[in-house]
Amino acid sequence: MRKIVVVDRYRCAYCGACISVCKFNANELIETFLHIYDDRCNGCGICVKVCPMGALKVIECST
Amino acid sequence: MFDVIVVGAGPGGSIASKTCAEMGLDVLMVEKRQEIGVPVRCAEGISKDALERFVKPKRSFISREVVGAKIFAPDGTEIVLSEERAGNEVGYVLERKIFDRYLAKLASDAGAEVLVKTTAVSFEKKDDRVRVRLLRMGEEWDVETKIVIGADGVESRVAKFFGIDTTLKLNEVESCVQYLMTNIDFDPDYCHFWLGKSIAPGGYVWLFPKRIGANVGIGVMPSLAKKTPKEYLDDFVSKKFSDGKVVEFVAGAVPVCGEIETAVSDNVMLVGDAARHADPITGGGIANAMKAGYYAGIVAFEAVKRGDFSARFLRRYDKLWKDDFGRNLARKRRLQQKLIDMDDDTLNRIFHSIPRNIGELSVRAIVLEIFKRNPKLLWDVKDFIF
Numbered sequence: 001m002r003k004i005v006v007v008d009r010y011r012c013a014y015c016g017a018c019i020s021v022c023k024f025n026a027n028e029l030i031e032t033f034l035h036i037y038d039d040r041c042n043g044c045g046i047c048v049k050v051c052p053m054g055a056l057k058v059i060e061c062s063t
Numbered sequence: 064m065f066d067v068i069v070v071g072a073g074p075g076g077s078i079a080s081k082t083c084a085e086m087g088l089d090v091l092m093v094e095k096r097q098e099i100g101v102p103v104r105c106a107e108g109i110s111k112d113a114l115e116r117f118v119k120p121k122r123s124f125i126s127r128e129v130v131g132a133k134i135f136a137p138d139g140t141e142i143v144l145s146e147e148r149a150g151n152e153v154g155y156v157l158e159r160k161i162f163d164r165y166l167a168k169l170a171s172d173a174g175a176e177v178l179v180k181t182t183a184v185s186f187e188k189k190d191d192r193v194r195v196r197l198l199r200m201g202e203e204w205d206v207e208t209k210i211v212i213g214a215d216g217v218e219s220r221v222a223k224f225f226g227i228d229t230t231l232k233l234n235e236v237e238s239c240v241q242y243l244m245t246n247i248d249f250d251p252d253y254c255h256f257w258l259g260k261s262i263a264p265g266g267y268v269w270l271f272p273k274r275i276g277a278n279v280g281i282g283v284m285p286s287l288a289k290k291t292p293k294e295y296l297d298d299f300v301s302k303k304f305s306d307g308k309v310v311e312f313v314a315g316a317v318p319v320c321g322e323i324e325t326a327v328s329d330n331v332m333l334v335g336d337a338a339r340h341a342d343p344i345t346g347g348g349i350a351n352a353m354k355a356g357y358y359a360g361i362v363a364f365e366a367v368k369r370g371d372f373s374a375r376f377l378r379r380y381d382k383l384w385k386d387d388f389g390r391n392l393a394r395k396r397r398l399q400q401k402l403i404d405m406d407d408d409t410l411n412r413i414f415h416s417i418p419r420n421i422g423e424l425s426v427r428a429i430v431l432e433i434f435k436r437n438p439k440l441l442w443d444v445k446d447f448i449f
């Protein structure tokens with residue numbers, strides 16, 4: 001099973017903290033919308049630790 | 064085709080755009096938010112000198128003036144610093160919603176084109192130019208430029224596209240939340256800081272007075288934090304300001320990695336938070352972002368005049384910001400690493416060792432006083448003083 005990070009949009013404050021720590025270029029803010037690119041995200045979970053809102057979590061995904 | 068495209072309309076981007084436009088360059092500044100300055104990601108404190116170097120203070124964007132800072136040890140022991148001595152983060156408390164727009168207006172008055180609700184999504188080198196892809200309300204188009212100034216904040220992707228590695232580690236960033244609070248009791252003439260591992264591991268809690276209420280916020284270092292900054296702040300607020308009302312909520316992050324090796328690459332300069340220009344101890348970044356924006360603007364002008372956009376030429380910009388505040392960032396980073404190792408008892412002892420009756424002190428005088436009393440500490444913080 002592959003790991004990937006997902007965002008809870010009701011919690012996200014589009015602050016950009018998670019982007020500043022991602023080595024894999026796997027996330028991006030377009031206007032106020034956080035994109036996570038699943039082809040690049042490896043679920044390392046670093047961004048989860050920096051999110052001030054607790055809006056991110058790593059899940060297992062079967063695809 | 065533009066001479067310069069500035070990505071991001073924060074203080075760094077607006078001053079860069081204004082500087083370039085004033086010297087006659089064709090400038091486009093793009094901002095992904097639909098409203099410049101909103102949502103705020105800032106406690107809004109800046110020293111008078113730092114602000115006045117670039118703009119005349121106006122009542123519209125100055126929310127309050129303060130005369131100094133009160134700093135509290137984990138056990139509540141207080142020291143007071145007067146404004147001219149409290150380092151460079153107190154003096155004015157801004158209204159950034161208005162301030163950021165005012166700076167953008169200065170840029171636009173100088174001749175820069177400004178686009179909001181427009182995200183720069185990718186960059187492609189093409190001979191000696193850069194093609195920037197812009198996205199606005201689902202529509203994409205390309206623009207060409209000689210130079211890109213990445214003033215795109217802590218979330219900078221300009222850096223990533225051009226191979227400048229500014230990725231932060233979990234001990235190089237402060238994760239922050241802040242409430243604008245009313246119905247609380249505080250001394251409106253002072254900025255307040257609360258220190259201690261138990262209160263804010265690797266960071267601190269602040270209170271900055273505003274015209275109405277105050278910004279009460281926290282920064283914690285994710286490598287040390289056991290819960291989210293919001294949970295730490297809620298603990299603090301429930302003890303200290305239990306009757307307070309929250310009328311605005313802010314979240315953000317501040318880079319505190321200190322001086323980076325280079326903020327340039329071919330055709331590119333990074334300014335402000337994108338170049339990790341914020342102060343590792345205070346987290347203040349408005350002043351350095353404006354300075355960097357100004358320097359990048361000057362160098363962009365020289366580069367256009369010469370027709371040379373190589374990293375080698377743009378290194379002049381590195382020299383300017385490093386000579387101005389780069390070394391200070393490096394020093395503050397070293398001091399920060401000492402401070403975060405200190406446990407609450409040591410901090411309390413240090414605060415107790417400062418005599419109450421000296422009145423208002425300079426940071427330097429306090430540190431010297433501490434050494435007289437705690438010579439062992441000298442070793443730990445010698446980097447900072449000497």
Ligand SMILES: Cc1cc2nc3c(=O)[nH]c(=O)nc-3n(C[C@H](O)[C@H](O)[C@H](O)COP(=O)(O)OP(=O)(O)OC[C@H]3O[C@@H](n4cnc5c(N)ncnc54)[C@H](O)[C@@H]3O)c2cc1C
Pocket residue numbers: 070071072073074075076093094095096100104105106107108109152181182183184214215216217218219220239240241280313314315316317334335336337341346347348349350352
């Ligand atoms: C909670 C908190 C409290 C703070 N308190 C203080 C303080 O009291 N004093 C102080 O001096 N500093 C403080 N800071 C730091 C300060 O806010 C920043 O250092 C400052 O805003 C940096 O300015 P800047 O111009 O570099 O970036 P920003 O102000 O972050 O501006 C960057 C802009 O770029 C835009 N952008 C990003 N990517 C793109 C893209 N791809 N396309 C288009 N636009 C883009 C963003 O939307 C943003 O508007 C605080 C920060 C936080 C999080």
Ligand code: SF4
Pocket residue numbers: 007011012013014015016017018019034050051052053054055056314
């Ligand atoms: S750090 Fe959290 S709140 Fe900030 S943009 Fe990322 S997911 Fe959203």
Ligand code: SF4
Pocket residue numbers: 004005021022023024025026027036040041042043044045046047048
């Ligand atoms: S989980 Fe890791 S790879 Fe995925 S977005 Fe977060 S930091 Fe990047």
